[in-house]
Amino acid sequence: MTTIRLPESEALKRAAVKPRRFGAWYVAEHRLRVMRSYVSTVLVGAVGTPLLYLFAMGVGLGALVSANLGPHAVDGVSYLQFVAPALLCSAAVTVASEELTYPIMLGFKWNPTFIGISSSPITPGQIIDGMVIAVTVRLVATSAIYWAFMLLFGAAPAGTAVLSVLIATLVGLAFGIPVMAYVATIQQDTGQIAMLMRFVLLPLTLFSGTFFPLTAMPIYLQWIGWLSPIWHGTQLARIVSYGAQVPAWLIVVHVLFLLVLIVPFWMLSRHIAKRRLSS
Amino acid sequence: MSSPVIVASDLVKQYDEVTAVGGISFEVAPGESFGLLGPNGAGKSTTMRMIGAVSTRTSGRLEILGLDPDAYGPEIRSQLGVVPQSDNLDEELRVRENLIVYGRYFGLPAAHVRSKADDLLAFAQLEDKAKAKVTDLSGGMKRRLTIARGLMNDPRILLLDEPTTGLDPQARHILWDRLFRLKEEGTTLVLTSHYMDEAEQLCDRLVVVDKGVIMAEGTPASLIREYSTREVLELRFGADHNASMAERLKNVGDRVEALPDRVLIYTADGEAELAALTDADIRPLTSLVRRSSLEDVFLRLTGRSLIE
Numbered sequence: 001m002t003t004i005r006l007p008e009s010e011a012l013k014r015a016a017v018k019p020r021r022f023g024a025w026y027v028a029e030h031r032l033r034v035m036r037s038y039v040s041t042v043l044v045g046a047v048g049t050p051l052l053y054l055f056a057m058g059v060g061l062g063a064l065v066s067a068n069l070g071p072h073a074v075d076g077v078s079y080l081q082f083v084a085p086a087l088l089c090s091a092a093v094t095v096a097s098e099e100l101t102y103p104i105m106l107g108f109k110w111n112p113t114f115i116g117i118s119s120s121p122i123t124p125g126q127i128i129d130g131m132v133i134a135v136t137v138r139l140v141a142t143s144a145i146y147w148a149f150m151l152l153f154g155a156a157p158a159g160t161a162v163l164s165v166l167i168a169t170l171v172g173l174a175f176g177i178p179v180m181a182y183v184a185t186i187q188q189d190t191g192q193i194a195m196l197m198r199f200v201l202l203p204l205t206l207f208s209g210t211f212f213p214l215t216a217m218p219i220y221l222q223w224i225g226w227l228s229p230i231w232h233g234t235q236l237a238r239i240v241s242y243g244a245q246v247p248a249w250l251i252v253v254h255v256l257f258l259l260v261l262i263v264p265f266w267m268l269s270r271h272i273a274k275r276r277l278s279s
Numbered sequence: 280m281s282s283p284v285i286v287a288s289d290l291v292k293q294y295d296e297v298t299a300v301g302g303i304s305f306e307v308a309p310g311e312s313f314g315l316l317g318p319n320g321a322g323k324s325t326t327m328r329m330i331g332a333v334s335t336r337t338s339g340r341l342e343i344l345g346l347d348p349d350a351y352g353p354e355i356r357s358q359l360g361v362v363p364q365s366d367n368l369d370e371e372l373r374v375r376e377n378l379i380v381y382g383r384y385f386g387l388p389a390a391h392v393r394s395k396a397d398d399l400l401a402f403a404q405l406e407d408k409a410k411a412k413v414t415d416l417s418g419g420m421k422r423r424l425t426i427a428r429g430l431m432n433d434p435r436i437l438l439l440d441e442p443t444t445g446l447d448p449q450a451r452h453i454l455w456d457r458l459f460r461l462k463e464e465g466t467t468l469v470l471t472s473h474y475m476d477e478a479e480q481l482c483d484r485l486v487v488v489d490k491g492v493i494m495a496e497g498t499p500a501s502l503i504r505e506y507s508t509r510e511v512l513e514l515r516f517g518a519d520h521n522a523s524m525a526e527r528l529k530n531v532g533d534r535v536e537a538l539p540d541r542v543l544i545y546t547a548d549g550e551a552e553l554a555a556l557t558d559a560d561i562r563p564l565t566s567l568v569r570r571s572s573l574e575d576v577f578l579r580l581t582g583r584s585l586i587e
Contacts, residue, residue, distance in 0.1 A: 016353035121357040
């Protein structure tokens with residue numbers, strides 16, 4: 001029998017310096033590698049979505065609006081310019097909900113890779129962080145492509161429009177992270193995720209001042225917009241994209257609202273993951 | 280002797296009302312192959328999860344490589360290889376990729392991880408499956424891949440939870456061969472099993488666990504010596520007659536156990552006992568003389584059989 005000399009416990013205490021520091025990045029690396037296996041879907045979505053929506057809504061519907069109400073009919077700009085930042089934010093939310101629903105359920109339960117990862121030096125919190133990093137990468141990439149199409153369509157006249165990439169990424173996270181926290185608590189999927197898509201994501205998209213200003217809706221529906229990260233984000237994206245006029249206090253509210261959905265729910269997700277993986 | 284790599288004393292794990300592990304104590308020496316043998320639900324997997332620094336203990340003392348898992352989880356896990364009861368390989372990745380991403384979790388450089396993955400694919404006899412989908416592997420191949428994954432960080436201790444459950448006999452033998460090789464190389468193995476033959480084959484020393492407590496401890500041979508006889512005579516009289524025959528034979532051999540399907544007579548010499556019964560004109564439907572196994576030890580200790 002070979003004799004194994006135990007390292008001093010002191011030396012061992014430094015054995016996980018890299019995983020402790022970079023663990024979340026390793027998880028993101030893993031996740032991005034998985035995304036590579038459906039990279040064609042990601043790319044088709046990233047290119048096809050802006051192309052279709054900007055054409056249909058901006059150019060198609062936009063022509064109708066302009067013909068009836070003039071070229072500066074909505075918020076002082078063309079319908080295409082009005083609707084483009086909102087479409088960008090909605091697209092980001094769709095991407096985030098793709099990455100932070102089923103893949104989370106998969107990792108905890110259906111193909112429990114999270115259980116596998118948690119027997120390595122990686123902590124449950126780092127798994128959550130890694131998922132967030134990976135979805136952020138995908139959000140930045142898809143939003144940048146979207147923004148490029150907006151430029152191509154002449155839908156983002158202001159020089160600051162590039163900031164809408166950042167804003168859309170935040171919107172995606174502001175929707176996706178609370179959803180992730182919820183999905184992390186699901187033990188048995190009996191259609192909750194599908195319901196969430198249909199009865200939360202869809203109404204939020206439709207009633208968030210996406211296709212028409214929030215103020216154009218009856219007052220009893222406007223609260224949906226106020227609760228929707230899509231509306232708050234879209235308003236910010238409109239400011240940078242064509243210089244929409246929004247009072248300073250409201251800008252602060254928009255930013256705070258997004259952050260409130262991101263930070264506490266991110267922490268909550270870490271907590272839920274820890275409870276679920278280390279009980 | 281070098282200090283133990285695992286020290287557990289009065290280890291308890293409580294889930295709400297349920298006590299999964301009710302105060303067990305054991306030590307594992309470096310290079311040793313240590314087994315936890317017991318039926319399903321005995322608390323083996325829970326114990327493994329605590330040793331694996333994943334599940335926190337309710338009370339008791341636990342030290343892995345001299346460290347407390349509550350404070351040094353990542354550090355301890357960096358030194359372990361874990362083969363869980365049910366495979367959790369990433370089905371969205373290919374075989375070799377599974378090893379690579381896992382190796383990265385230990386903070387190992389990408390180049391090292393790639394060459395290590397190739398070495399371990401060879402060890403696991405999966406070289407020609409490197410690019411295959413995980414879902415296309417057989418059960419035995421998946422297990423071997425999971426073991427390979429657990430070896431990516433050259434662990435000091437390899438934890439195997441029910442390593443061959445659900446595998447066909449041939450796949451089990453291939454797996455045992457691989458584990459033997461690791462044992463020969465000096466890797467400390469800790470494994471759970473509810474298969475007595477597996478425990479006899481692989482363990483230098485084991486504890487028999489039932490309902491969260493340790494019933495006995497020793498080498499497979501010493502446990503058999505202590506709790507059973509050299510041989511066992513198995514007699515079948517038919518389901519309706521086994522119990523009454525056991526009663527009639529209660530003074531034969533050292534001890535008699537009545538199971539629903541057969542009567543076991545514990546004795547030093549099975550053939551001699553059988554000959555004596557034949558002389559007395561007691562004729563079972565079938566008879567069999569065999570060596571005592573850990574199954575008999577378990578039966579003796581708990582009054583129940585391991586696989587129910």
